[in-house]
Amino acid sequence: xxxxxxxxxxxxxxxxxxxxxxxFRVDKGEVLGIVGESGSGKSLTALTVMGLLGLVGGRxxxxxxxxxxxxxxxxxEAAYRRLRGRRIALITQNPMTSLDPLQxxxxxxxxxxxxxxxxxxxxxRTRSIEILEQLRIPRAAIVHGQYPHQLSGGMKQRIVIxxxxxxxxxxIIADEPTTALDVTIQAQIIDLMGELVRARGVALVLITHDxxxxxxxxxxxxxxxxxxxxxxxxxxxxxxxxxxxxxxxxIACIPREGMERGSxxxxxxxxxxxxxxxxxxxxxxxxxxAEARCRTEAPVARAIGERVVACHLAEAADA
Amino acid sequence: MPEPLVALRALSRDFVVxxxxxxxxxxxxxxxxxxxxxxRGRITGVVGESGCGKxxxxxxxxRLIEASSGSVVFDGRDLGSVTARELRALRRRMQMxxxxxxxxxxxxxSVRAALREPFEVQGLKLGAAExxxxxxxxxxxxxxSAALADSFPHQLSGGQKQRVGxxxxxxxRPDFLVLDEPTASLDVSIQAQIVALLERLRxxxxxxxxxxxxxxxxxxxxxxxxxxxxxxxxxxxxxxxxxxxxxxxxxxxLDSVFEPDPTRRRKVARLSGEIPSAFxxxxxxxxxxxxxxxxxxxxxxxxxxxxxxxxxxxxHHPLA
Numbered sequence: 001x002x003x004x005x006x007x008x009x010x011x012x013x014x015x016x017x018x019x020x021x022x023x024f025r026v027d028k029g030e031v032l033g034i035v036g037e038s039g040s041g042k043s044l045t046a047l048t049v050m051g052l053l054g055l056v057g058g059r060x061x062x063x064x065x066x067x068x069x070x071x072x073x074x075x076x077e078a079a080y081r082r083l084r085g086r087r088i089a090l091i092t093q094n095p096m097t098s099l100d101p102l103q104x105x106x107x108x109x110x111x112x113x114x115x116x117x118x119x120x121x122x123x124x125r126t127r128s129i130e131i132l133e134q135l136r137i138p139r140a141a142i143v144h145g146q147y148p149h150q151l152s153g154g155m156k157q158r159i160v161i162x163x164x165x166x167x168x169x170x171x172i173i174a175d176e177p178t179t180a181l182d183v184t185i186q187a188q189i190i191d192l193m194g195e196l197v198r199a200r201g202v203a204l205v206l207i208t209h210d211x212x213x214x215x216x217x218x219x220x221x222x223x224x225x226x227x228x229x230x231x232x233x234x235x236x237x238x239x240x241x242x243x244x245x246x247x248x249x250x251i252a253c254i255p256r257e258g259m260e261r262g263s264x265x266x267x268x269x270x271x272x273x274x275x276x277x278x279x280x281x282x283x284x285x286x287x288x289x290a291e292a293r294c295r296t297e298a299p300v301a302r303a304i305g306e307r308v309v310a311c312h313l314a315e316a317a318d319a
Numbered sequence: 320m321p322e323p324l325v326a327l328r329a330l331s332r333d334f335v336v337x338x339x340x341x342x343x344x345x346x347x348x349x350x351x352x353x354x355x356x357x358x359r360g361r362i363t364g365v366v367g368e369s370g371c372g373k374x375x376x377x378x379x380x381x382r383l384i385e386a387s388s389g390s391v392v393f394d395g396r397d398l399g400s401v402t403a404r405e406l407r408a409l410r411r412r413m414q415m416x417x418x419x420x421x422x423x424x425x426x427x428x429s430v431r432a433a434l435r436e437p438f439e440v441q442g443l444k445l446g447a448a449e450x451x452x453x454x455x456x457x458x459x460x461x462x463x464s465a466a467l468a469d470s471f472p473h474q475l476s477g478g479q480k481q482r483v484g485x486x487x488x489x490x491x492r493p494d495f496l497v498l499d500e501p502t503a504s505l506d507v508s509i510q511a512q513i514v515a516l517l518e519r520l521r522x523x524x525x526x527x528x529x530x531x532x533x534x535x536x537x538x539x540x541x542x543x544x545x546x547x548x549x550x551x552x553x554x555x556x557x558x559x560x561x562x563x564x565x566x567x568x569x570x571x572x573l574d575s576v577f578e579p580d581p582t583r584r585r586k587v588a589r590l591s592g593e594i595p596s597a598f599x600x601x602x603x604x605x606x607x608x609x610x611x612x613x614x615x616x617x618x619x620x621x622x623x624x625x626x627x628x629x630x631x632x633x634x635h636h637p638l639a
Contacts, residue, residue, distance in 0.1 A: 037507075038506050138592070154593065182369050183533055183534065183535070184571055184590045185368075186575065187577070188590065209506050209507055211507070212536070212578055213577050215577065215581040215584075216577045216578070216581070216584055217577075235581050236582070239581050239582075249508070250507070250508065253510065253511040254507060254511075254579045255540030255541075256536075256580060257578060258561075259540055261518065261541070264514055264515055264540060265511060265512070266508050266509065266510070266513070267508040267511070267512070268512070270476050
């Protein structure tokens with residue numbers, strides 16, 4: 001059984017349904033990429049797993065999220081608190097949303113192990129410095145005593161990752177963790193997270209808008225569009241043969257080695273806002289292959305082996 | 320070789336920080352001794368990470384800020400020695416596209432007002448019909464519907480705003496655009512749309528671009544020639560987009576590109592360490608502290624940019 005498994009998840013905020021029928025799974029030692037444009041429901045999926053939907057006034061209306069055998073849907077706040085930080089950690093895009101500017105970074109990492117693992121001051125400090133060293137931070141003991149403003153953006157994000165690792169979690173959810181960083185630093189941090197996941201047997205959910213990051217860093221991928229699953233599978237299989245036109249379009253947005261000038265086109269139009277979801281396939285207005293049926297009838301996500309795809313055209317090709 | 324549209328000669332810019340109440344006076348060397356030609360009708364890419372001086376360079380090229388030393392020659396005229404009147408006339412021919420176009424446009428301006436402003440700034444009085452036509456033409460040029468003319472920035476998506484920014488830059492029919500990270504804050508799908516638009520406009524209008532970006536993958540796709548900057552200096556000039564990097568930093572940038580192909584996962588060691596401070600640049604090669612090949616000489620002696628048949632590199636031990 002997978003460590004984390006979401007099945008047919010639906011979320012409502014007021015009368016709107018920003019997530020509808022989302023399923024995915026991630027095992028220990030594995031990286032799941034959740035990919036899509038802004039407005040596709042990626043971050044909302046993260047909030048749902050973290051039990052933080054209340055922050056946006058949302059609630060789960062259907063489906064289940066099983067984490068290590070426990071259904072997280074309907075779990076009370078006290079039980080969720082015991083999971084959050086301890087067994088499930090969240091890393092956000094902007095490290096300063098997770099760091100206290102007035103406290104030394106070392107103390108902030110120590111605190112996690114003291115709170116969740118019951119370590120004393122000396123043991124937690126030793127452990128924090130070990131984690132910083134694993135994150136290849138030079139002069140870790142000195143950095144441990146510094147304040148956030150003394151550190152670069154890449155270093156701050158590594159501190160946030162150290163905080164996430166300090167409680168030895170089973171699952172890390174990272175929401176665009178490197179988007180704000182320089183390219184060389186971004187590549188380092190993505191590599192590092194992948195290594196840690198494999199070495200420590202942690203499950204990582206990596207949320208990104210970039211199929212390049214998915215190709216380089218993930219084992220499985222879930223492509224979301226406008227709150228629904230477009231396609232999911234193992235990364236090598238999806239890139240070898242993407243079946244949903246949206247997956248193909250997302251891959252084609254990124255220049256690759258040797259690509260001819262003039263062959264980059266982007267995806268015309270915009271992700272619809274949640275208040276404007278049309279009947280039929282939500283991608284149809286932007287889809288180069290859409291047929292009459294696509295505009296009236298919503299495609300159902302179908303599984304063939306590990307591949308899940310929700311597209312009438314893919315279905316017709318199989319028939 | 321035809322005369323380049325823009326020629327930079329030994330261009331430098333320092334910023335002085337502090338002094339007086341702000342404490343110790345410190346000098347930040349943002350751009351140091353940059354010499355570069357921007358050929359007509361071509362796309363010249365400038366690539367580097369934050370703090371490498373690429374945005375300062377963009378502003379120096381258009382003389383939006385003054386150089387500490389060196390010169391910018393635009394179509395044979397030295398921008399440092401022309402009169403204010405001549406500079407104003409030349410400004411019509413060179414425009415900038417910013418990462419966040421509405422950072423430079425009044426948020427209370429409608430699209431129509433934003434597109435009319437360049438004409439007003441240049442003292443061109445347009446009649447109502449003429450102005451309406453100009454706005455409609457510009458919107459059409461950048462692929463926006465004429466119905467958007469009365470929209471306000473908060474009603475536009477990021478991609479639409481950038482199209483307005485490009486339309487505004489094109490209003491006075493310039494020859495030369497400096498594009499400073501025009502797609503950096505957009506979703507990849509929208510980034511690709513904007514890049515396709517820029518390619519089309521270049522072909523249709525015969526424009527010359529200086530395209531500034533942190534993304535070497537994108538620059539290699541779009542540009543004819545690539546200038547790599549590190550800590551204020553040019554470390555390599557690739558004569559073609561596909562040229563093999565010879566500077567270890569360019570190689571590291573290339574290794575950091577996330578190519579959308581899982582069969583080509585990189586196994587190479589990626590760059591460690593951080594970019595040194597521009598307040599206190601090291602005496603030798605600025606990249607030495609992060610370079611796997613660095614030796615004693617690299618730490619003490621600054622490598623100069625040496626040109627070998629159009630491919631220039633500033634490194635004591637360039638890659639083969």
